[in-house]
Amino acid sequence: MTDSIEKKCLANGVKLTDQRRTIARVISESKKTYGEADHPDVDELYKRVSNIDPKISIATVYRTVKLFEEAGILTKHDFKTGKARYELNDDHNHLIDIKTGEIIEFVDEEINLIQKKIAEKHGYNLVDHRLELYGVKKK
Ligand SMILES: [Zn+2]
Numbered sequence: 001m002t003d004s005i006e007k008k009c010l011a012n013g014v015k016l017t018d019q020r021r022t023i024a025r026v027i028s029e030s031k032k033t034y035g036e037a038d039h040p041d042v043d044e045l046y047k048r049v050s051n052i053d054p055k056i057s058i059a060t061v062y063r064t065v066k067l068f069e070e071a072g073i074l075t076k077h078d079f080k081t082g083k084a085r086y087e088l089n090d091d092h093n094h095l096i097d098i099k100t101g102e103i104i105e106f107v108d109e110e111i112n113l114i115q116k117k118i119a120e121k122h123g124y125n126l127v128d129h130r131l132e133l134y135g136v137k138k139k
Contacts, residue, residue, distance in 0.1 A: 004028075004088075005024040005027065005028055005068070005073055005088070006021070006024065008071065008072070008073045009024075009068075009071065009073070012071040012072070012073075014067060014068070014071050014073075018053075019053065019055075019056050019060055019064070020064050020067075022049060022052050022053050022056060023045070023049055023056070023060075023061060023064045023065070024064075024068070025052075026045060026048045026049050026052065027040075027045065027068070027074065027086065027087075027088065028088070030087065030088075031087075036105050037102060037103045037104065037105070038087075039077060039079070039085040039086065039087050039103055040085060040086060041083045041084060041085050041086070042058070042061055042062055042065060042084065042086075043058075045061055045065065045086070046058045046061045049061055065086055068086075069086070072089065073088065073089065074086045074087065074088060074089065075087055075088070075089050075090070077094070077132075079094070079096050079101075079103065079132065080096070080098075080134070081101060091107065091112075092105045092106060092107050093105070093106055093107065093108065093111065093130075093131040093132070093133070094106075094131070094132050094133070095132075095133040095134075095135060096132060096133065096134050096135070097135060097136070097137060098134050098135065098136060099136055099137070100137075111131065112129075115129050115131075
């Protein structure tokens with residue numbers, strides 16, 4: 001996974017310094033370490049990065065995350081929490097529990113197909129999509 005961030009950086013002309021590489025590694029390992037509901041914000045990423053290299057400042061984490069986002073490596077989510085959260089680009093959708101903030105990821109072929117059809121109906125090729133569902137857990 002880190003490998004894929006590195007490859008994308010190379011392809012996009014993003015230079016990877018040691019600090020950026022550490023940040024890339026922390027982002028790559030997010031779901032493997034914390035589970036698929038993990039969508040860390042910058043403060044959380046900074047905490048994790050600091051454990052590996054305390055010399056990295058929160059400003060560097062901010063800048064690097066922005067750089068990765070602009071290069072199309074990271075996706076920024078808001079989830080109505082007021083905080084920007086990040087994850088590697090992926091093709092899944094999200095269901096957010098508005099009481100607990102829990103985030104459930106899902107992929108649904110039927111929804112994907114419908115989205116494609118809508119774009120085509122309007123004369124477009126679909127290049128990206130985003131779907132967020134907000135719910136309250138049934139008792
Ligand atoms: Zn996600």
